[in-house]
Amino acid sequence: MAEAYIIDACRTPRGIGKQGKGALAHLHPQHLGATVLKAIAERNNLKTETVDDIIWGTSSQRGAQGADLGRMAALDAGYDIKASGVTLDRFCGSGITTVNLAAAQVMSGMEDCVIAGGTEMMSYTSATADPKVPPMLDAGNLSLREKHPQSQQGVCADAIATLEGIDRQAVDELAFTSQQRAAVAIEEGRFDKSLVPVYNPDGTLALDKEEFPRPGTTMETLGGLKTVFNMFMDIPVDDQGNTYGTMVTSKYPELEGKVNHVHHAGNSSGVVDGAAALLVTSKDYADKHGLKPRARIVATANMGDCPTLMLNAPVPAAKKVLEKAGLTKDDIDVYEINEAFSVVAEKFIRDLDLDRSKVNINGGAMALGHPIGATGSILIGTALDELERSGGRYGLITMCAAGGMAPAIIIERV
Secondary structure, X not given: OOOOEXXXXXXXXXXXXXXXXXXXXXXXXXXXXXXXXXXXXXHOOOOHHHOOEEEEEOOOXXXXXXXXXXXXXXXXXOXXXXXXXXXXXXXXXXXXXXXXXXXXXXXXXXXXXXXXXXXXXXXXXXXXXXXXXXOOOOOOOHHHHHHOOOOOHHHHHHHHHHHHOOOHHHHHHHHHHHHHHHHHHHHOOOOOOOEOOEEOOOOOEEEOOOOOOOOOOOHHHHHOOOOOHHHHOOOEOOOOOOEHHHHHHOOOHHHOOOOOOOOOHHHEOOOEEEEEEEEEXXXXXHHHOOOOOOEEEEEEEEEEOXXXXXXXXXXXXXXXXXXXXXXXXXXXXXXXXXXXXXXXXXXXXXXXXXXXXXXXXXXXXXXXXXXHHHHHHHHHHHHHHHHHHHOOOEEEEEOOEOOOEEXXXXXXXX
């Protein structure tokens, strides 16, 4: 089997995902995708007519984010029309899945040059969501709801924290650490290699630095924030008497009246806009076009877990990808686990008994934000940059995804 190599990775800064407040919120999603696609081509003198495919992740594929964003962004970026594109949705895991599929295409010998990545404009999707329709993952399918009730993700996070005995102090401490680490990373320019500025269509600068972090965050300020998802528990989701709360307690009756609500705006992932792209090629393609690989893709994996708790698949996904790679958890120098909610990363660290200094070294989504379809690609680039900075060898990246899933990938610095 051929090897698949990461030649380069780039991403936009993450802008606050609110209309009228975020520096990117006025832009078209295709424009944001085009920004990173143009950058990955220019940075590598890429002949875009040789790009076999563009595999893109976008979770909310409606309106301006619909119509195969990957293909349209490539056209907007000035790519040759021969460079095809497809857009997929694995919810939050989309940006890892695009890279995994790109690697599979190259390793199978079916393709030689694939660009993977993703875009999510949460300012757009939140502004265009229908407030009368609960954002249920089962899309109102009552048969599925009876088999696998799937609640609001924050409710699931609090349910997991309760079942695992993870308290408010622990999740706040991890959120504080995330902010501290992100502040150091930004101050030291650790993201600079991957960051590309975003310009408005008229050529003026829209954003060239992270917009979401709150470096002044303290344990005291976190402690003063009110929990959020207790307010979701009694929201009705259908005319059958179901609420977000009962959708969890129907499967886990031991939680009835006992959910310990610990999550709030400070220890949950930030709502942001962003895009990222990675160039994945075969060795033959890289040699022929004078490209120097930065990392080898060692192994990829997918894992499903309980859809009702929804957020618990990263641990079994990490174990699966380590086994496929023939590695142990101690072989990994850099772990990136998406901080969808603090409990996800905290449980990941505890269950795998990890050295905390190896996990989310430069902060995570609680500090930097989580542009859903793009985050996985961002995390792979972040892990690669950190391996190069620190001289580490292996990085493992995984994240929870709605529906109770987690993709995972291991890369090796070369």
